[in-house]
Structures are given as structure tokens and as C-alpha cells.
Amino acid sequence: MTAAASKYGTGKEALLRAAVSVVAAKGLRGLTYRSVAEAAGVNNTLVAHHFGSRDALIAAALDWAAEQSISASRLREAATPGRSFTESLLELLLEEPELQVFQYEMVLEARRRPELSAAVTALYENYVSALADGLTASGLTGDVRVVARTLFAALDGLVLQYLAGVERSAIAASLEEVHAVLMLRTGSGTQS
Incomplete structure (x- = not known):
């Protein structure tokens, strides 16, 4: 787990916290699986696994x-x-x-x-x-x-x-x- 992951916690909630943080900083256009994964310190396939689509994540x-x-x-x-x-x-x-x-x-x-x-x-x-x-x-x-x-x-x-x-x-x-x-x-x- 990276330092960024410890900021948001672990699991699905960490991904949600990371998504909120990304949108707050970059707007909705900055929200990608990759940006959420980077913020949470995980692989972007984990974001896709938990939410299935960008709209479901939103x-x-x-x-x-x-x-x-x-x-x-x-x-x-x-x-x-x-x-x-x-x-x-x-x-x-x-x-x-x-x-x-x-x-x-x-x-x-x-x-x-x-x-x-x-x-x-x-x-x-x-x-x-x-x-x-x-x-x-x-x-x-x-x-x-x-x-x-x-x-x-x-x-x-x-x-x-x-x-x-x-x-x-x-x-x-x-x-x-x-x-x-x-x-x-x-x-x-x-x-x-």
C-alpha cells in the first residue's frame, strides 16, 4: 500500500474518497479510473472491478x-x-x-x-x-x-x-x- 492509499483508507470506501478528491480538485472531466486509482494508490482495474462503469462510480x-x-x-x-x-x-x-x-x-x-x-x-x-x-x-x-x-x-x-x-x-x-x-x-x- 502506498502513502496515498493510507490517506484514503482501504477498500471500496478508499476508492470513493479518492473519486471525491479527484473531482473536487480537477472537476468531473478529470475523473478517470486511472486518476482514482492513482489517488487511492491501487491498480485501476480495481476501480473498474468495484464499479463497472464511470457513471456507476459517479x-x-x-x-x-x-x-x-x-x-x-x-x-x-x-x-x-x-x-x-x-x-x-x-x-x-x-x-x-x-x-x-x-x-x-x-x-x-x-x-x-x-x-x-x-x-x-x-x-x-x-x-x-x-x-x-x-x-x-x-x-x-x-x-x-x-x-x-x-x-x-x-x-x-x-x-x-x-x-x-x-x-x-x-x-x-x-x-x-x-x-x-x-x-x-x-x-x-x-x-x-
Whole structure:
């Protein structure tokens, strides 16, 4: 195993991490079996073996990146009191910005390649569902998915702004405001 492989771990997850990293650095056009294999420190036939096609690799990497982001951002716990929501999102952005860059690259590529639109739609639905789960668990009633989609749109925009270079403190203040709105909607008070 090479030094590069230790950066990503081992097995299929290492290939997914490598794919995310390659797309974040080079765009989707830079994603090849060879580039993923080199990043993961393996033979490119292993990438083909695990995924079968470039599109299958892309879809798997998109699903994996979304799950990693949802888990690390604690969206499911977003509607609970406490500062962990903002801190978790900022930590995710600081530690693994390539997850978000990869996803935005995929969103843009789906505009050019309609065959990716279903995967991107699923990406957003996963995020909205995670936030809706948290809102429902916190007692929100009514059309929870509409609220979740609206709040996620604000979060999505803030993440994009952060990646574009907006000051961390401005993003943190805005995340706190989004969290305060969540608290009001769920009846948990204005604690943030």
C-alpha cells in the first residue's frame, strides 16, 4: 500500500474518497479510473472491478459524499437546542471541504449531462429527508418537507458562500440564525 492509499483508507470506501478528491480538485472531466486509482494508490482495474462503469462510480461517490456530509453535519439533530449544529457544520467545512465541492461539481455537471439529474435530485432529497426527520422528531407538524427544503436551501447557499471565500464568522452568524429559525419553528425557543 502506498502513502496515498493510507490517506484514503482501504477498500471500496478508499476508492470513493479518492473519486471525491479527484473531482473536487480537477472537476468531473478529470475523473478517470486511472486518476482514482492513482489517488487511492491501487491498480485501476480495481476501480473498474468495484464499479463497472464511470457513471456507476459517479453515482456511488455522490451517494457516499451525501451520507458523509449528512452524518458529519448532524442535520438530523439540527432542530434540537444547543450550539452543536453550527459547530458541526463549520467543522465539516473546515475538515472536508472536498465533500461539498464534489457535490457542487455534480450539481453543475447535471445541468450539462441530464443522465446525472436523477442522482443529484436524490442527493438533495437525502439532505431534505435528514432535516425533515430532525424536524419531525422535534415536534414540527404540518408540511415538514416544505420547511425542511426551505431551510436546507439556506444551508446549501451558506455552504456555497463559505466555499467561495465568505468570512467564516459571517457564515457562522448566518448558521446561528438558521438554527434560531429552526428552534422557533419547532417551538424549542430561541436558544441557539
